[in-house]
Amino acid sequence: MADFERDRLGLYISVPFCRSKCTYCNFASGVYPASEHARYVDRLIEDMAAAGAWAARMGVDLPRQVDTIYLGGGTPSLLAPELIARLFAAMRAEFAVEPDAEITVECAPGQISDAALEALVHAGVNRVSLGVQSFIDREAQVSGRLHSRAVVLDDLSRLRRAGIANLNVDLIAGLAGQTFASWQESLSVLIDAGVPHASIYMLEVDEDSRLGREMLAGGARYHAELVPGDDTIARMYETAIERLGGAGLRQYEISNFARRGRSSRHNLRYWQRRPYLGLGLDASSALYAVQPEASTGARYVLRSTTSGDLKAFLDNPEAAETAWLSPERQHEEAWFLGLRLNAGVRPAALRREFGRETVARALAVVDRLADEGLATSDGRTVRLTAQGRLLSNDVFQQFLETAAEESALAAC
Numbered sequence: 001m002a003d004f005e006r007d008r009l010g011l012y013i014s015v016p017f018c019r020s021k022c023t024y025c026n027f028a029s030g031v032y033p034a035s036e037h038a039r040y041v042d043r044l045i046e047d048m049a050a051a052g053a054w055a056a057r058m059g060v061d062l063p064r065q066v067d068t069i070y071l072g073g074g075t076p077s078l079l080a081p082e083l084i085a086r087l088f089a090a091m092r093a094e095f096a097v098e099p100d101a102e103i104t105v106e107c108a109p110g111q112i113s114d115a116a117l118e119a120l121v122h123a124g125v126n127r128v129s130l131g132v133q134s135f136i137d138r139e140a141q142v143s144g145r146l147h148s149r150a151v152v153l154d155d156l157s158r159l160r161r162a163g164i165a166n167l168n169v170d171l172i173a174g175l176a177g178q179t180f181a182s183w184q185e186s187l188s189v190l191i192d193a194g195v196p197h198a199s200i201y202m203l204e205v206d207e208d209s210r211l212g213r214e215m216l217a218g219g220a221r222y223h224a225e226l227v228p229g230d231d232t233i234a235r236m237y238e239t240a241i242e243r244l245g246g247a248g249l250r251q252y253e254i255s256n257f258a259r260r261g262r263s264s265r266h267n268l269r270y271w272q273r274r275p276y277l278g279l280g281l282d283a284s285s286a287l288y289a290v291q292p293e294a295s296t297g298a299r300y301v302l303r304s305t306t307s308g309d310l311k312a313f314l315d316n317p318e319a320a321e322t323a324w325l326s327p328e329r330q331h332e333e334a335w336f337l338g339l340r341l342n343a344g345v346r347p348a349a350l351r352r353e354f355g356r357e358t359v360a361r362a363l364a365v366v367d368r369l370a371d372e373g374l375a376t377s378d379g380r381t382v383r384l385t386a387q388g389r390l391l392s393n394d395v396f397q398q399f400l401e402t403a404a405e406e407s408a409l410a411a412c
Helices: 033-056 081-094 114-122 137-142 147-162 178-194 210-217 230-246 263-273 311-317 326-339 346-353 358-372 386-390 392-411
Strands: 009-015 065-073 095-106 126-131 168-172 198-200 250-253 257-258 276-279 283-289 302-307 320-325 375-377 382-384
Touching: 009 263, 009 302, 033 276, 033 311, 065 263, 081 114, 081 382, 095 263, 095 392, 126 147, 147 168, 147 178, 168 178, 168 230, 178 230, 178 346, 198 230, 210 346, 230 250, 230 326, 257 392, 263 276, 276 302, 320 326, 326 346, 326 358, 326 392, 358 392, 382 386, 386 392
Parallel strands: 009 065, 009 276, 065 095, 095 126, 126 168, 168 198
Antiparallel strands: 198 257, 250 257, 276 283, 283 302, 302 320, 375 382
Protein backbone atom coordinates (compact mmCIF):
# COMPACT_ATOMS: atom_id res chain seq x y z
CA MET A 1 0.00 0.00 0.00
CA ALA A 2 1.34 3.43 -0.95
CA ASP A 3 2.21 5.78 1.93
CA PHE A 4 -0.18 8.43 0.61
CA GLU A 5 -3.03 6.01 1.31
CA ARG A 6 -2.04 6.05 5.00
CA ASP A 7 -1.92 9.81 5.55
CA ARG A 8 -5.68 10.19 6.06
CA LEU A 9 -7.79 8.74 8.84
CA GLY A 10 -11.32 7.39 9.04
CA LEU A 11 -13.30 7.74 12.27
CA TYR A 12 -15.83 5.12 13.31
CA ILE A 13 -18.08 6.06 16.23
CA SER A 14 -20.21 3.32 17.75
CA VAL A 15 -23.52 4.45 19.26
CA PRO A 16 -25.16 1.26 20.62
CA PHE A 17 -28.57 2.60 21.66
CA CYS A 18 -31.75 1.14 20.13
CA ARG A 19 -35.47 1.40 20.77
CA SER A 20 -35.82 -2.35 20.21
CA LYS A 21 -33.48 -5.26 19.53
CA CYS A 22 -34.09 -6.88 16.15
CA THR A 23 -34.29 -10.67 16.10
CA TYR A 24 -31.46 -11.06 13.55
CA CYS A 25 -29.08 -8.50 15.11
CA ASN A 26 -25.66 -9.76 16.21
CA PHE A 27 -24.12 -6.38 17.02
CA ALA A 28 -23.17 -5.01 20.44
CA SER A 29 -26.25 -2.84 20.74
CA GLY A 30 -29.38 -2.86 22.84
CA VAL A 31 -32.15 -1.03 24.62
CA TYR A 32 -30.51 1.09 27.33
CA PRO A 33 -31.91 3.90 29.50
CA ALA A 34 -31.74 7.34 27.91
CA SER A 35 -29.92 8.43 31.07
CA GLU A 36 -26.85 6.58 29.76
CA HIS A 37 -26.65 8.66 26.58
CA ALA A 38 -24.91 11.71 28.04
CA ARG A 39 -22.46 9.59 30.02
CA TYR A 40 -21.65 7.61 26.89
CA VAL A 41 -21.03 10.73 24.81
CA ASP A 42 -18.81 12.08 27.61
CA ARG A 43 -16.74 8.90 27.36
CA LEU A 44 -16.48 9.20 23.55
CA ILE A 45 -15.25 12.77 23.88
CA GLU A 46 -12.72 11.74 26.53
CA ASP A 47 -11.41 8.96 24.28
CA MET A 48 -11.09 11.36 21.34
CA ALA A 49 -9.05 13.74 23.45
CA ALA A 50 -6.82 10.90 24.65
CA ALA A 51 -6.35 9.27 21.24
CA GLY A 52 -3.13 11.09 20.38
CA ALA A 53 -1.44 10.15 23.66
CA TRP A 54 -2.66 6.56 23.33
CA ALA A 55 -1.25 6.32 19.79
CA ALA A 56 2.13 7.68 20.91
CA ARG A 57 2.24 5.21 23.78
CA MET A 58 1.42 2.31 21.45
CA GLY A 59 3.90 3.43 18.81
CA VAL A 60 1.38 3.87 16.00
CA ASP A 61 0.79 6.65 13.53
CA LEU A 62 -2.50 8.51 14.07
CA PRO A 63 -3.15 10.80 11.09
CA ARG A 64 -4.88 14.04 12.05
CA GLN A 65 -6.52 14.59 8.66
CA VAL A 66 -9.94 12.88 8.60
CA ASP A 67 -11.69 12.23 5.29
CA THR A 68 -14.45 9.83 6.42
CA ILE A 69 -16.62 9.65 9.54
CA TYR A 70 -19.15 6.91 10.23
CA LEU A 71 -21.58 6.81 13.14
CA GLY A 72 -22.97 3.30 13.45
CA GLY A 73 -24.66 1.22 16.05
CA GLY A 74 -27.28 1.01 17.23
CA THR A 75 -29.25 4.04 16.21
CA PRO A 76 -27.11 7.19 16.50
CA SER A 77 -30.05 9.43 15.57
CA LEU A 78 -31.62 8.60 18.96
CA LEU A 79 -29.09 10.90 20.62
CA ALA A 80 -30.48 14.23 21.76
CA PRO A 81 -29.63 17.11 19.40
CA GLU A 82 -27.33 18.72 21.97
CA LEU A 83 -25.37 15.45 22.32
CA ILE A 84 -25.01 15.19 18.55
CA ALA A 85 -23.69 18.76 18.49
CA ARG A 86 -21.21 18.07 21.32
CA LEU A 87 -19.94 14.92 19.66
CA PHE A 88 -19.25 16.56 16.31
CA ALA A 89 -17.72 19.63 17.94
CA ALA A 90 -15.29 17.35 19.77
CA MET A 91 -14.37 15.56 16.53
CA ARG A 92 -13.52 18.83 14.85
CA ALA A 93 -11.59 20.05 17.91
CA GLU A 94 -9.37 16.95 17.97
CA PHE A 95 -9.04 16.23 14.25
CA ALA A 96 -8.82 18.18 11.00
CA VAL A 97 -12.01 17.09 9.25
CA GLU A 98 -11.62 17.77 5.55
CA PRO A 99 -14.26 20.02 3.92
CA ASP A 100 -15.34 17.26 1.53
CA ALA A 101 -15.24 14.47 4.11
CA GLU A 102 -17.89 11.78 3.76
CA ILE A 103 -19.90 11.87 7.02
CA THR A 104 -22.36 9.00 7.42
CA VAL A 105 -24.89 8.32 10.15
CA GLU A 106 -26.92 5.13 10.47
CA CYS A 107 -30.61 5.77 11.19
CA ALA A 108 -33.63 3.60 11.86
CA PRO A 109 -36.68 4.55 9.80
CA GLY A 110 -39.30 6.36 11.85
CA GLN A 111 -36.74 7.30 14.50
CA ILE A 112 -35.35 10.56 13.10
CA SER A 113 -37.00 13.46 14.87
CA ASP A 114 -37.09 16.85 13.20
CA ALA A 115 -34.73 18.19 15.87
CA ALA A 116 -32.28 15.31 15.38
CA LEU A 117 -32.35 15.79 11.60
CA GLU A 118 -31.64 19.49 12.01
CA ALA A 119 -28.73 18.67 14.33
CA LEU A 120 -27.29 16.17 11.85
CA VAL A 121 -27.44 18.67 9.00
CA HIS A 122 -25.88 21.37 11.16
CA ALA A 123 -23.09 18.94 12.11
CA GLY A 124 -22.23 18.43 8.44
CA VAL A 125 -23.68 14.96 7.94
CA ASN A 126 -23.94 14.37 4.20
CA ARG A 127 -24.78 10.66 4.02
CA VAL A 128 -27.42 8.56 5.82
CA SER A 129 -27.78 4.79 5.89
CA LEU A 130 -31.28 3.50 6.64
CA GLY A 131 -31.67 0.04 8.17
CA VAL A 132 -34.82 -0.92 6.28
CA GLN A 133 -34.17 -4.69 5.87
CA SER A 134 -37.59 -5.23 4.23
CA PHE A 135 -40.22 -3.08 2.54
CA ILE A 136 -42.86 -5.68 3.43
CA ASP A 137 -44.53 -4.47 6.61
CA ARG A 138 -45.21 -7.93 8.03
CA GLU A 139 -41.61 -9.08 7.51
CA ALA A 140 -40.27 -5.94 9.18
CA GLN A 141 -42.63 -6.40 12.12
CA VAL A 142 -41.71 -10.07 12.65
CA SER A 143 -38.01 -9.10 12.62
CA GLY A 144 -38.49 -6.53 15.37
CA ARG A 145 -38.39 -3.43 13.17
CA LEU A 146 -40.69 -0.58 14.15
CA HIS A 147 -41.33 0.97 10.73
CA SER A 148 -43.61 0.51 7.76
CA ARG A 149 -42.91 1.00 4.06
CA ALA A 150 -44.72 4.33 4.15
CA VAL A 151 -42.51 5.54 7.00
CA VAL A 152 -39.34 4.63 5.10
CA LEU A 153 -40.43 6.46 1.97
CA ASP A 154 -41.41 9.49 4.02
CA ASP A 155 -38.00 9.52 5.73
CA LEU A 156 -36.24 9.37 2.37
CA SER A 157 -38.22 12.43 1.29
CA ARG A 158 -37.47 14.27 4.55
CA LEU A 159 -33.75 13.57 4.24
CA ARG A 160 -33.65 14.81 0.67
CA ARG A 161 -35.55 17.96 1.55
CA ALA A 162 -33.00 18.56 4.32
CA GLY A 163 -30.20 18.39 1.75
CA ILE A 164 -28.97 14.84 2.39
CA ALA A 165 -29.27 13.06 -0.95
CA ASN A 166 -26.45 10.52 -0.53
CA LEU A 167 -28.60 7.72 0.88
CA ASN A 168 -28.13 4.01 1.49
CA VAL A 169 -30.83 1.42 2.13
CA ASP A 170 -30.06 -1.96 3.75
CA LEU A 171 -32.05 -5.07 2.87
CA ILE A 172 -31.65 -8.61 4.27
CA ALA A 173 -32.33 -11.73 2.21
CA GLY A 174 -33.60 -14.57 4.39
CA LEU A 175 -35.83 -12.89 6.97
CA ALA A 176 -38.50 -15.00 8.67
CA GLY A 177 -41.60 -15.18 6.51
CA GLN A 178 -39.84 -13.82 3.43
CA THR A 179 -40.67 -15.41 0.08
CA PHE A 180 -39.06 -14.99 -3.30
CA ALA A 181 -42.08 -12.96 -4.41
CA SER A 182 -41.92 -10.63 -1.40
CA TRP A 183 -38.16 -10.20 -1.95
CA GLN A 184 -38.84 -9.16 -5.52
CA GLU A 185 -41.32 -6.60 -4.20
CA SER A 186 -38.79 -5.16 -1.75
CA LEU A 187 -36.25 -4.85 -4.57
CA SER A 188 -38.83 -3.07 -6.73
CA VAL A 189 -39.58 -0.53 -3.99
CA LEU A 190 -35.85 0.01 -3.41
CA ILE A 191 -35.21 0.62 -7.09
CA ASP A 192 -38.21 2.97 -7.41
CA ALA A 193 -36.94 4.94 -4.39
CA GLY A 194 -33.97 6.04 -6.49
CA VAL A 195 -31.35 5.83 -3.76
CA PRO A 196 -27.71 5.97 -4.95
CA HIS A 197 -26.51 3.11 -2.72
CA ALA A 198 -27.87 -0.20 -1.43
CA SER A 199 -26.50 -2.91 0.85
CA ILE A 200 -27.80 -6.45 0.43
CA TYR A 201 -27.02 -8.95 3.17
CA MET A 202 -27.80 -12.61 3.43
CA LEU A 203 -29.12 -13.61 6.84
CA GLU A 204 -26.32 -14.69 9.19
CA VAL A 205 -27.02 -17.69 11.40
CA ASP A 206 -24.91 -17.68 14.55
CA GLU A 207 -25.26 -17.63 18.31
CA ASP A 208 -24.93 -13.84 18.52
CA SER A 209 -28.55 -13.15 17.55
CA ARG A 210 -31.82 -14.42 18.99
CA LEU A 211 -33.02 -15.67 15.62
CA GLY A 212 -29.69 -17.36 14.94
CA ARG A 213 -29.72 -19.16 18.28
CA GLU A 214 -33.28 -20.31 17.66
CA MET A 215 -32.38 -21.63 14.21
CA LEU A 216 -29.46 -23.58 15.65
CA ALA A 217 -31.33 -24.94 18.66
CA GLY A 218 -34.92 -25.10 17.41
CA GLY A 219 -37.92 -23.10 18.56
CA ALA A 220 -40.61 -20.84 17.23
CA ARG A 221 -40.58 -17.65 19.33
CA TYR A 222 -38.74 -15.67 16.64
CA HIS A 223 -40.28 -17.61 13.73
CA ALA A 224 -37.13 -19.54 12.85
CA GLU A 225 -39.30 -22.09 11.07
CA LEU A 226 -40.29 -19.37 8.57
CA VAL A 227 -36.74 -18.55 7.47
CA PRO A 228 -36.26 -19.45 3.78
CA GLY A 229 -33.88 -22.27 2.84
CA ASP A 230 -30.30 -21.67 1.73
CA ASP A 231 -31.09 -22.22 -1.95
CA THR A 232 -33.88 -19.64 -1.85
CA ILE A 233 -31.66 -17.11 -0.05
CA ALA A 234 -28.92 -17.64 -2.64
CA ARG A 235 -31.44 -17.09 -5.42
CA MET A 236 -32.62 -13.89 -3.71
CA TYR A 237 -29.04 -12.60 -3.57
CA GLU A 238 -28.35 -13.44 -7.21
CA THR A 239 -31.60 -11.76 -8.25
CA ALA A 240 -30.64 -8.63 -6.31
CA ILE A 241 -27.34 -8.42 -8.19
CA GLU A 242 -29.13 -8.72 -11.52
CA ARG A 243 -32.00 -6.33 -10.80
CA LEU A 244 -29.98 -3.65 -9.03
CA GLY A 245 -27.32 -3.75 -11.73
CA GLY A 246 -30.01 -3.30 -14.36
CA ALA A 247 -31.24 -0.23 -12.47
CA GLY A 248 -27.79 1.40 -12.37
CA LEU A 249 -26.75 0.18 -8.90
CA ARG A 250 -23.63 -1.76 -9.79
CA GLN A 251 -22.16 -4.25 -7.36
CA TYR A 252 -18.73 -3.10 -6.21
CA GLU A 253 -18.40 -5.31 -3.11
CA ILE A 254 -20.00 -8.57 -2.02
CA SER A 255 -22.82 -6.81 -0.18
CA ASN A 256 -22.73 -3.30 -1.65
CA PHE A 257 -24.14 -1.63 -4.76
CA ALA A 258 -23.84 1.96 -5.93
CA ARG A 259 -24.42 4.37 -8.74
CA ARG A 260 -21.29 5.87 -10.28
CA GLY A 261 -19.32 7.90 -7.74
CA ARG A 262 -21.50 6.85 -4.79
CA SER A 263 -19.55 3.94 -3.31
CA SER A 264 -19.12 4.17 0.46
CA ARG A 265 -15.75 5.87 0.93
CA HIS A 266 -15.61 4.88 4.58
CA ASN A 267 -16.29 1.20 4.03
CA LEU A 268 -13.79 1.12 1.16
CA ARG A 269 -11.22 2.16 3.75
CA TYR A 270 -11.66 -1.19 5.54
CA TRP A 271 -11.38 -3.30 2.40
CA GLN A 272 -8.38 -1.32 1.13
CA ARG A 273 -6.60 -1.58 4.51
CA ARG A 274 -6.35 2.15 5.12
CA PRO A 275 -6.11 3.43 8.72
CA TYR A 276 -9.15 4.00 10.90
CA LEU A 277 -9.81 4.79 14.54
CA GLY A 278 -12.81 3.22 16.23
CA LEU A 279 -14.35 4.80 19.31
CA GLY A 280 -17.18 3.50 21.48
CA LEU A 281 -18.63 0.13 22.35
CA ASP A 282 -17.13 -2.85 20.49
CA ALA A 283 -15.30 -0.54 18.06
CA SER A 284 -12.17 -1.61 16.19
CA SER A 285 -9.16 0.38 15.03
CA ALA A 286 -6.37 -0.44 12.57
CA LEU A 287 -3.30 1.81 12.68
CA TYR A 288 0.20 1.43 11.27
CA ALA A 289 3.34 1.33 13.42
CA VAL A 290 5.42 4.51 13.34
CA GLN A 291 8.73 2.64 13.02
CA PRO A 292 9.29 -0.06 10.39
CA GLU A 293 10.60 -3.45 11.44
CA ALA A 294 14.40 -3.22 11.58
CA SER A 295 15.32 -6.23 9.45
CA THR A 296 12.64 -6.07 6.75
CA GLY A 297 11.41 -2.48 6.71
CA ALA A 298 7.81 -3.72 7.02
CA ARG A 299 5.32 -1.81 9.14
CA TYR A 300 3.20 -3.77 11.55
CA VAL A 301 -0.48 -2.92 12.10
CA LEU A 302 -2.05 -2.51 15.53
CA ARG A 303 -5.59 -3.85 15.74
CA SER A 304 -7.51 -2.64 18.80
CA THR A 305 -11.07 -3.57 19.81
CA THR A 306 -12.96 -2.09 22.75
CA SER A 307 -15.23 -4.00 25.11
CA GLY A 308 -18.64 -5.11 23.85
CA ASP A 309 -20.17 -4.79 27.31
CA LEU A 310 -21.59 -1.32 28.00
CA LYS A 311 -20.94 -1.36 31.76
CA ALA A 312 -17.38 -2.57 31.31
CA PHE A 313 -16.79 0.01 28.61
CA LEU A 314 -18.09 2.91 30.69
CA ASP A 315 -16.43 1.84 33.94
CA ASN A 316 -13.02 0.90 32.57
CA PRO A 317 -11.33 3.28 30.10
CA GLU A 318 -8.60 0.69 29.47
CA ALA A 319 -11.03 -2.12 28.49
CA ALA A 320 -9.66 -2.86 25.03
CA GLU A 321 -7.89 -5.77 23.38
CA THR A 322 -4.90 -5.04 21.15
CA ALA A 323 -2.86 -7.21 18.83
CA TRP A 324 -0.08 -6.54 16.34
CA LEU A 325 -0.62 -7.87 12.84
CA SER A 326 2.60 -9.10 11.26
CA PRO A 327 3.28 -8.47 7.56
CA GLU A 328 2.33 -12.12 6.97
CA ARG A 329 -1.07 -11.60 8.57
CA GLN A 330 -1.54 -8.33 6.67
CA HIS A 331 -0.84 -10.19 3.43
CA GLU A 332 -3.51 -12.72 4.34
CA GLU A 333 -5.99 -9.90 5.04
CA ALA A 334 -5.04 -8.18 1.78
CA TRP A 335 -6.40 -11.19 -0.06
CA PHE A 336 -9.65 -11.82 1.76
CA LEU A 337 -10.48 -8.14 2.14
CA GLY A 338 -9.46 -7.25 -1.40
CA LEU A 339 -11.39 -10.13 -2.91
CA ARG A 340 -14.56 -8.77 -1.36
CA LEU A 341 -14.32 -6.01 -3.97
CA ASN A 342 -15.39 -6.59 -7.56
CA ALA A 343 -12.24 -4.69 -8.54
CA GLY A 344 -10.27 -7.63 -7.13
CA VAL A 345 -6.65 -7.97 -6.03
CA ARG A 346 -3.54 -7.05 -8.04
CA PRO A 347 -0.74 -9.51 -7.16
CA ALA A 348 1.93 -7.15 -8.53
CA ALA A 349 1.03 -4.56 -5.87
CA LEU A 350 1.16 -7.22 -3.15
CA ARG A 351 4.58 -8.40 -4.38
CA ARG A 352 5.93 -4.88 -3.88
CA GLU A 353 4.49 -4.77 -0.37
CA PHE A 354 5.07 -8.31 0.87
CA GLY A 355 7.60 -9.98 -1.42
CA ARG A 356 7.42 -12.37 -4.35
CA GLU A 357 7.71 -15.61 -2.37
CA THR A 358 4.86 -14.73 0.00
CA VAL A 359 2.51 -13.85 -2.83
CA ALA A 360 3.46 -16.98 -4.78
CA ARG A 361 2.03 -19.15 -2.01
CA ALA A 362 -1.25 -17.24 -2.16
CA LEU A 363 -1.39 -17.62 -5.93
CA ALA A 364 -1.32 -21.38 -5.44
CA VAL A 365 -4.58 -20.96 -3.50
CA VAL A 366 -5.93 -18.82 -6.35
CA ASP A 367 -5.13 -21.58 -8.85
CA ARG A 368 -7.08 -24.06 -6.75
CA LEU A 369 -10.02 -21.66 -6.48
CA ALA A 370 -9.94 -21.10 -10.24
CA ASP A 371 -10.13 -24.87 -10.80
CA GLU A 372 -13.23 -24.90 -8.58
CA GLY A 373 -14.83 -22.04 -10.52
CA LEU A 374 -14.64 -19.67 -7.55
CA ALA A 375 -11.97 -17.22 -8.79
CA THR A 376 -10.59 -15.95 -12.05
CA SER A 377 -7.39 -14.18 -13.09
CA ASP A 378 -6.43 -12.28 -16.25
CA GLY A 379 -2.75 -12.21 -15.32
CA ARG A 380 -2.98 -8.82 -13.66
CA THR A 381 -6.04 -9.01 -11.40
CA VAL A 382 -7.61 -11.80 -9.36
CA ARG A 383 -11.36 -11.64 -8.80
CA LEU A 384 -14.02 -13.86 -7.34
CA THR A 385 -16.56 -15.29 -9.76
CA ALA A 386 -20.27 -14.90 -9.09
CA GLN A 387 -20.23 -18.32 -7.43
CA GLY A 388 -17.14 -17.32 -5.44
CA ARG A 389 -18.91 -14.26 -4.06
CA LEU A 390 -21.86 -16.41 -3.08
CA LEU A 391 -19.51 -18.80 -1.24
CA SER A 392 -17.08 -16.11 -0.09
CA ASN A 393 -16.75 -17.35 3.50
CA ASP A 394 -15.56 -20.74 2.23
CA VAL A 395 -13.18 -19.04 -0.19
CA PHE A 396 -11.60 -16.84 2.48
CA GLN A 397 -11.22 -19.84 4.78
CA GLN A 398 -8.83 -21.38 2.25
CA PHE A 399 -6.47 -18.41 2.61
CA LEU A 400 -6.68 -18.68 6.40
CA GLU A 401 -5.95 -22.42 6.34
CA THR A 402 -2.94 -21.90 4.09
CA ALA A 403 -1.56 -19.24 6.42
CA ALA A 404 -2.08 -21.54 9.42
CA GLU A 405 -0.24 -24.38 7.67
CA GLU A 406 2.69 -22.09 6.89
CA SER A 407 2.86 -20.91 10.51
CA ALA A 408 2.87 -24.51 11.75
CA LEU A 409 5.68 -25.45 9.37
CA ALA A 410 7.72 -22.40 10.42
CA ALA A 411 7.38 -23.43 14.05
CA CYS A 412 8.76 -26.96 13.41
